[in-house]
Amino acid sequence: MSAQTGQPKTQSFGRFRLVRPLAPASYAERWLSLHEDDHSSHVVYRFAAVDKSGQRRFLSALERWAAVKGSHLLEIQHFSFDAVGRPCAVTPYLGNHDGLVSLRGLAAIKGGRLSPLETERAVVHVLEGLREAHSGMGACHGSLTMDELLVDRHGRVWIELYGISRALRGPVEPRPDSAQDEVRSVVEFAYELLTGLPAEEPRIAVSRLVKKIEPAWDLWLDRGLSGFDGFATPDEALTALPTVGGIIREMKPKGPVRSLFSRFRWPTRIGG
Secondary structure, eight states: OOTTTOOOOOOEETTEEEEEEEOOOSSSEEEEEEETTTOOEEEEEEOOOOOHHHHHHHHHHHHHHHHOOOTTBOOOOEEEEOTTSOEEEEEEOOOBTTBOOBHHHHHHHTTSOOOHHHHHHHHHHHHHHHHHHHHHHOOOOOSOOGGGEEEOTTSOEEEOSTTHHHHHHOOOOOOTTHHHHHHHHHHHHHHHHHHSSOSOSSOOOGGGTSTTOOTHHHHHHHHHTOSSSOOSSHHHHHHHOOTTGGGGGGOOSOTTTGGGGTTOOOOSSTTO
C-alpha cells in the first residue's frame, strides 16, 4: 500500500506495468500488461519462485523457446526474474476485452462443438506448431489440452509456452513415444470438438453424431486414437487429415472461419 494514497502499489516487470490479473495457467499467473514506452498490450507470466537450479532450468528452457520462431508457437518476447526472484516471461496479448480466449473457451461459446472445417483448421494449426517445436527445441511438452491453446482475433491457434512447465519441474528423459502421445492428444480434442463428447471408450463414431461429415473422419480418428498404430509424428497426422487437408494451412481467415469470432470485439491495445 502507498502510505499517502492507501492504494495498492502498482506492480511491474521491467518496462511492463501489470494492469490486471487474467485467468491463471496451471503453472503460472497471467497478467494483462502494458509496455510503458509504446503502450502495447502483453501477457506477463509470473511463475512460482525457484531455487538456483530451477532458475538455470528456466533460463535454459526460455532461451530454447525464444530461439524457435513458429507460426503457431506463442512468441517469448522477454524473460528474466522479477524484483523478488520469481521467473517471468512476456508474450504478445492475443485476447479480447474480456481476456484470453482458449480453444476450450471458444468451443463453449459455440455450444460445445465446432464444424468439421473449423475443427480441421484448429487441428492443422496445432500439428504445425508441434512440428515446429519438435524440430526447433528438441524437448517434450506432454499431452496438450485445449486450455493450453490460445485463439487470436484472426482465428489462429497458438500453443502456449510449449515445454516450459515440464522444464521447470526438472529434467525429463524423453520417451520414444513422446511425440506420438502429443499427437494423440490433438486427435482426442478433435473428437471432442466435433462431437461435444470426450474421446473415451466406448466411443461413438463421429459419422453417427455429425450430419453430412466426411466418413474419412472416422478413419482418421480411429487411427489417431489407436494404441497400436497411431500417428507417430505431426506430419503423419497432417498428411492423413480428411476433407480439405493441406489446402487450408495457408488460407486467410475469412468466410466460415472468421464467423467463429463474430461475437467478439478485439482491441489491439489495453483500453482500446
